[in-house]
Amino acid sequence: MSTTLWIILWSAVLTYLTRVGGHLVLSRFLTVHPRVEAGLDAVPAAVLTTLVAPAAMTAGPLEWVALAVAALMSLRFGMLPLFLVAGGVLIVGRQVLG
Amino acid sequence: MSAEAVPETTTASQFWSGARVGLPVVVASAPFAFLFGIIAVDNGFSVAEATLMSAAVFGGASQMVGLELFGHHIAPWLVVMSIFAVNFRHVLYSAALGRRISHWPALQQALGFFFLTDPQYAEAERKGEAGQRVGFAWYMGMALAIYVPWVIESGLGAFFGNLIPDPHSIGLDFLLPIYFLGLVMSFRKRANWLPVVAISAVASIIAINTVGSPWHVTIGAAAGVAFAAIFPPRGRVEIEP
Numbered sequence: 087m088s089t090t091l092w093i094i095l096w097s098a099v100l101t102y103l104t105r106v107g108g109h110l111v112l113s114r115f116l117t118v119h120p121r122v123e124a125g126l127d128a129v130p131a132a133v134l135t136t137l138v139a140p141a142a143m144t145a146g147p148l149e150w151v152a153l154a155v156a157a158l159m160s161l162r163f164g165m166l167p168l169f170l171v172a173g174g175v176l177i178v179g180r181q182v183l184g
Numbered sequence: 185m186s187a188e189a190v191p192e193t194t195t196a197s198q199f200w201s202g203a204r205v206g207l208p209v210v211v212a213s214a215p216f217a218f219l220f221g222i223i224a225v226d227n228g229f230s231v232a233e234a235t236l237m238s239a240a241v242f243g244g245a246s247q248m249v250g251l252e253l254f255g256h257h258i259a260p261w262l263v264v265m266s267i268f269a270v271n272f273r274h275v276l277y278s279a280a281l282g283r284r285i286s287h288w289p290a291l292q293q294a295l296g297f298f299f300l301t302d303p304q305y306a307e308a309e310r311k312g313e314a315g316q317r318v319g320f321a322w323y324m325g326m327a328l329a330i331y332v333p334w335v336i337e338s339g340l341g342a343f344f345g346n347l348i349p350d351p352h353s354i355g356l357d358f359l360l361p362i363y364f365l366g367l368v369m370s371f372r373k374r375a376n377w378l379p380v381v382a383i384s385a386v387a388s389i390i391a392i393n394t395v396g397s398p399w400h401v402t403i404g405a406a407a408g409v410a411f412a413a414i415f416p417p418r419g420r421v422e423i424e425p
Contacts, residue, residue, distance in 0.1 A: 090233050093260050097250060098240035100268040106297040108278025124416035125409045126276060128380045131371040132408030133269050134245070134364045135381045136388035136401045137252055141361040143389055149358050156362050160369035166212050168366045176355040176362065 152176040195321045202325025209303045210333045216244050217334050221341020226351050227255040231342040238338035246270040252360050258398035277305035284312040292320045299327035375417035384408030
């Protein structure tokens, strides 16, 4: 089997475990320790930030503008308009600037 | 009409009422399903592999994270662990949903948990909190309404992604960071959000320049999570057994 296939299958198995595991494991405890809860709560934002920050550091002015537009859009709009507008800025910018 | 027809009609109507709840999610997630497919083939996935990943993982943000890391030729187990980390939030949804569906047979529960996405959790929780029963037919109506288009659109995106001559000109290399920033911003109401993001950002930038990729993901995320655990907000969350 190819590496890609292994990645897909293991990701599927572990993802299913997160979806069923909370019910099977976490629900046996009456309370979740606030530190554990706070740590878990921070996981998505922390992981996703590590995929933005280094990419932003090495990017150029056009990419920075697109990210700034995305950040501003997020204050008022949902994911879809945010992505379409900020992505649009990037694509149009690339066409114009070459 | 026999009396037996009544529950069937009810089941069908519950299924479709669930499907209606899923419809806005279908519209909102469609561009991301296409994007996933396009970026997947750009990173060396086949059309079948891209479709399979959407069908088997069924978690948009984690699939994108997987692609981003896969494209940077990072060790496979780290790609898998990063997908796992992004999906780990489901543990809390799962614990909360479990008590709403405890009246389902075990096999239905096992199937239901597979489809536990963010919107699925939110709508089931809302229905449960309103005092309504979260039924299997309703739940699966919503789940399949989201799942089937997600898989098909991913496959279509991958198919048409093969036809794009110059991925750079349409910004394909930088659309994911924009998408990830949007997700990061969507969590901004959470406790300690700003310090967590700031610490993860700084730590990941230092790590990528010292230890190198892919460890910036692990180190950056660990730094932010550690801060959140060391300085938790006041108040505790209780999960009923």
